[in-house]
Amino acid sequence: MKALQGFVKVWDRLIDGFMVLAGILFWVQMLIVNIEVFSRYFFTPTIWVAEISSIIILWICFLVPAWVLRKDAHVRMDLVLQRLRPKTQALVNCITYLTGTLVMLIVAWAGLMTTLYWIGNKTPTMLMLPRSPIVGIIFVGSLLFAVQFFINAMIYVEEWRTENIKAHGPGEALSA
Numbered sequence: 001m002k003a004l005q006g007f008v009k010v011w012d013r014l015i016d017g018f019m020v021l022a023g024i025l026f027w028v029q030m031l032i033v034n035i036e037v038f039s040r041y042f043f044t045p046t047i048w049v050a051e052i053s054s055i056i057i058l059w060i061c062f063l064v065p066a067w068v069l070r071k072d073a074h075v076r077m078d079l080v081l082q083r084l085r086p087k088t089q090a091l092v093n094c095i096t097y098l099t100g101t102l103v104m105l106i107v108a109w110a111g112l113m114t115t116l117y118w119i120g121n122k123t124p125t126m127l128m129l130p131r132s133p134i135v136g137i138i139f140v141g142s143l144l145f146a147v148q149f150f151i152n153a154m155i156y157v158e159e160w161r162t163e164n165i166k167a168h169g170p171g172e173a174l175s176a
Contacts, residue, residue: 062140
């Protein structure tokens, strides 16, 4: 568990960095949309804001989920889970997070294949941007999400194994 704790400290900083990047992209998104609104009324409309804005939205959607999962802030249906013994809860959570890991690894693989497929191609828009960096975030974000799912699963494995059950989300287990 000590090796996992060292990795998680570095991982948390990485995820925080991606969250900062998502926040910056959010502010850029607001700025360019305001530039577009302003320029439509007073000058000529821009040709690039809609395309860049849609790319930023895609990137934000794939940068944020791992951070949210680390904070244990995703929506949960835990009505049945709360009625189980704490050790059984830890086991069910572990299985759930391992399933999430597998699903996100499949999505990451599909994202990687899509990114590789689009290398050298450009978007069919006015800006003609390269496609692979745009869709590459699907691979990166899904991989980040899969790793965070796996970290959470390992935390619950440790809780189940040692019967050191705490009333917390997985993100709080390693910081104590």
